[in-house]
Amino acid sequence: EMPSGVDANGKPRVCRVVKPIYGIPQSGRRLQRRIFPWMISQGLTQLDDSDGTVFVLRDSPTGEKFACGIYVDNLQIVYSADPDDDSSFYCKFLKALDNDWEIVDEGPTEDLLGIQIERVGESSIKLHQTKYVDKLIDEYFPNGLPSDITKSTLPYDAHLPQQVLDAVGDGSQPCAFPELIKPYQARIGKLLYLANCTRPDITYAVAQLSRALVKPTPELMRATDRILVYLSRHRELGLTYDAKPATDPSTFADASWETRHSTSGWVIFYQTAAISYGSTKQKSIALSSCEAEIIALSEATKDTIFVRKLVAGLEGAPLSNPTAVHTDSKSGRDVAFNPEHFGRMKHVERRHFFVRDMVEKMEVTVPLVKTTENWADFFTKPLKCRAQFFAMRDVIMNVAHGNEATA
Secondary structure, three states, X not given: OOOOOOOOOOOOOOOOOOOOOOOOOOHHHHHHXXXXXXXXXOOEEEEOOOEEEEEEEOOOOOOOOEEEEEEOOEEEEEEOOOOOOOOOHHHHHHHHHHHHOOOXXXXXXXXXXXXXXXXXXXXXXXXXXXXXXXXXXXXXXXXXXXXXXXXXXXXXXXXHHXXXXXXXXXXXXOOOOHHHHHHHHHHHHHHHHHHHHOOHHHXXXXXXXXXXXXXXXXXXXXXXXXXXXXXXXXXXXXXXXXXXXXXXXXXXXXXXXXXXXXXEEEEEEEOOEEEXXXXXXXXXXXXXXXXXXXXXXXXXHHHHHHHHHHHHXXXXXXXXXXXXXXXXXXXXXXXXXXXXXXXXXXXXXXXXXXXXXXXHOOOEEOOEOOHHHOHHHHHOOOOXXXXXXXXXXXXXHOHHHHOOOOO
16 A cells, blocks of 8 residues: 555555565565576575475586585585686576676675574584573563572472473463463563574473463463573573584484373484474374374474475485484384284374384384483473583583584
8 A cells, every 4th residue: 555645645655666665564575586597597406305405416527525404595615626726617607696696705605594503623513502592681681680599500490390380270260360371471582582492401491381372370480481581691602513423314213102192202303403393282182102202203294204304405426325213112112013012002193104114114223222212301301410411511512523612
């Protein structure tokens, strides 16, 4: 419609968009429909089967590696060529890009969408969000950290799941503290961004708190304070990936069986740190621990298949071996391979046996591991032992190599 204040002579009129700009819904789509064909015209291949926003160079006669990821109008390029070699595909691509588009070359990547990228040594990269954490601390604790929480060392306590259940109730009662809804949701939204990007150490706590978005309580607000205090102490923590030795993806899955909805947890390692992880409430009520475990295995397998396709697309060849999806449940492992315990599992929906389909296709295998070596346990329940929490966290995030600095 015509903007207010514009004289349309009393007639209803509309504005025709000549050039898409920021803020117009179709702008992103219009840009995509121009830049994607352009990328292909330069000789790049789109990863259609995993991530369509990534383009790679295939069959280079010189063995040159080149990949480009697109996020709206931001391009991130990974390349192996000498940047001063004018004959390389990398240099030719940049010249074509500069010729056909208005671009700004910001040089080596230091941050992307609030994620800082730090090079550790010669063959490692650390992803962290220290500046974002500092921003949250300044916003919510301008006068310093709460003195009654500073003694805690973990981002949650053992009573968190019960506090969430008490707040949610049976769903029939209205929120007792409606004034907390918006502030609580704002905090959870900001913490979710951290948890999803670089901080698996707060993923379980944030996932639990997300279940009470419309029914927050003062206790749950204090729980968010506790997470923020933990982050302030470990603000420089991040995910550190090592280039060598080269590894294949490896997955761990687990579930906490509850009388209500159980929790699925999984983590996928690639190049010594977590590349994908999650902690989610199972949609159906599991009638046994075996059922809860097979649901968690299938959820983990879905992410595993995606990662396999992505890695294969970047490498230019399919992975030669099935990916191990580890579990500490013998019954869950048995059901993943064969339709055992039929009398106890015949009510389970077919979709939860996706892991069995992938086992038969030789995409994954399901080895059994000890509970103490199942890193997915980190995402299914509050760990009461401080030593266990930090030991698992350090493995999942490759903290030892990342050289964490704590306050």
